[in-house]
Amino acid sequence: MISVVARNNVKVRGSGQRVMVFAHGFGCDQNMWRHVAPAFEDSFQTVTFDHVGAGGSDLLAYEPAKYATLSGYADDLIEIVRELNLTRVVFVGHSVSAMIGVLASLKAPDLFSKLVLVGPSPRYIDDVGYTGGFGAPQIEELLTFLADNPMAWSAAMAPAIMGNPDRPELGEELTESFCRTDPAIAKDFARATFMADNRADLPRVATPTLILQCTDDIIAPEAVGAFVHEQIAGSELVVLAATGHCPNLSAPAEVVDAIRAFV
Amino acid sequence: MRSGPLSEDGPIAQAASASATESEDLFDTAPAGYLVLAPDGAIVRANATFARWLGVASEALVGSRFRDLLTGPSRILYETNIAPQLRLQGGFEEVALDFVGRRSAPLQVLANAIEQRDAQGAVRSVKVVALRARERRGYERALLGREADAVQRLHDEQSTAELREQFIAVLGHDLRNPLASIVGAARLLRREVQSEKALKVIAMMDVSVDRMAGLIDNVMDFARGRLGRGIDVETKSVPLEPVLRHLVAELEASEPSRDFICDFDLPEPVRFDATRLSQLVSNLLTNALTYGDPKQPIRLHADTHNGVLTLWVSNSGAAISAAAMQRLFQPFFRGEVRHSQQGLGLGLHIASEIARAHGGALIVSSNDTETRFTLTMPST
Secondary structure, eight states: OOOHHHHTTOEEEEOSSEEEEEEOOTTOOGGGGTTTGGGGTTTEEEEEEOOTTBTTSOGGGOOTTGGGSHHHHHHHHHHHHHHTTOOSEEEEEETHHHHHHHHHHHHOGGGEEEEEEESOOSBSBOBTTBOOSBOHHHHHHHHHHGGGSHHHHHHHHHHHHHTOTTOHHHHHHHHTOSSOBOHHHHHHHHHHHHTOBOGGGGGGOOSOEEEEEEETOSSSOHHHHHHHHHHSTTOEEEEEEEESSOHHHHOHHHHHHHHHHHO | OOOSOOOTTSHHHHHHHHHHHHHHHHHHHSSSEEEEEOTTSBEEEEOHHHHHHHTSOHHHHTTSBGGGGBOHHHHHHIIIIIHHHHHHHSEEEEEEEEEOOSSSSOEEEEEEEEEEEOTTSOEEEEEEEEEEOHHHHHHHHHHHHHHHHHHHHHHHHHHHHHHHHHHHHHHHHHHHHHHHHHHHHHHHHHHSOOOHHHHHHHHHHHHHHHHHHHHHHHHHHHHHHHTTOOOOOOOEEEOSHHHHHHHHHHHHHHOTTSOEEEEEEOOSOEEEOHHHHHHHHHHHHHHHHHHSOTTSOEEEEEEEETTEEEEEEEEOSSOOOHHHHHHTTSTTOOOSOOGGGOOOSOHHHHHHHHHHHTTOEEEEEEOSSOEEEEEEEEOO
16 A cells, blocks of 8 residues: 555655644645745644645545545545654645645544634535525536646646657656646546535534635635634634735745744 | 937837837737736736727726636636646646636637746736637537547447456356257267267267367457456476377368378477467367368478477468458457358467467468468477
């Protein structure tokens, strides 16, 4: 059996008694944290990894049934923490990985001391009395639209191009590309992400939680961040000046400061 | 030529001004959409072409957020995947995007973008170029659809083929029982006093039973090979010549009108699976009987030399066509013969599989005077 470290392309850096584990969301890979994680390396051991299907993970480890729901991804996160013999880690999850961290903390509470949820959403599709931001048809369209985009293509083309001895520069360019995701897996991950409903899990969270909410985030709107805050008792909510869905890229310093103040 | 200092309206300034106007014109009317974005994604400038595609005035676009012009699915992908790439790589290329269009149909484009950063690495602006690509995108979508269909069909075919092969394996196995009963019945009849005619009939029955047993063996070996189990061989180092002589003797008995010429140079024992190699040689000889000129002899040659066994079977008759040569060792291939003589077309396929299982190869050569199948394999 392949090691968990290889399966999830786990990278451990930094030094310190405490550990911070960073998880990327749908559509990207651990490069998402390249401007945030290094800021903690002097006081924390930092762990970054790729979900199976993304970045440098082992695509052969992909099992459609396991990863059909976020629970499968949460199991991987628990395995990573256990494999590295860690306990009471600070977990930082962006986008869908915020909920993956919530699920993991419910399955194995001893492993997590704190949760930092960056742009969390327990449910993306609107429901009676709940605004997630998206209609069900939009999500169905997204699954179809994924076939048109280069996130899917670059991964599909990489082996063919990298095997082209006449044009080695192409392979090099692609190995350095970011946010690569296997096309079939990206579609499954999109389904697992955008069809999920983890609202009922939130009140069960007992781990101290910080919610980082962006301004003007269409993926996880402010009302959703407020909902998460309200449902997780004792949670802290910080609204960032950063706009969009990826403050870890657009405003890393603000994210670092908010996390530092919490931990 | 003027040699003095250049004045405001000098030719160079005029040329520069003309070129600025030209650039401005190119920006606005180029057959591509141009956009300049602020670091937060707000549109600072949009050209006339892009505004026309969207059915608005270009001034109306200024201040809008780029992502807000996208359709829902496009927007989700942009925020989760494309915008991060733009930030991490400083740009993106050949990204498929859909903008909310004038009517119900979206404006489909392929877009490239590049970030402009200052000396401190902060993003100053983002330049986007979009090419309308409705046909191209439709074509790609259709290709993906066809690919998905083809994969599905292939998958269905494979499932059916596997079922069929399992069926063949079971059928072959079940056919052996009644055949064993016929063999037993013939043996019982032979023990009793029979007329001369009945004895001939019993002998014919024996020949037919042998042929049928051979066919069943081939069918089962084929099915086993197809089901991924391959042909197993259990090799022993023993003299080969008696095995070959026995095979020829059997055929001489059942085909008294045909001539066989043997030529063996086998001083050393050979390492082989007696049952399998017999099957291989028998398949080659049967093939020669079926396709060769009945008036000409069939030749069987075997020798060992430098650790290599070379064995060939040849017959006279019409040459095998180049097209047929290509497919000769494929299952279910049959040459042009009388219908009554047709087998399943598995004999040569299985012979070549047996050759392979022995670490050897079976090849064919054919011309107007002779068709020859040659087996080469390690003899030790």
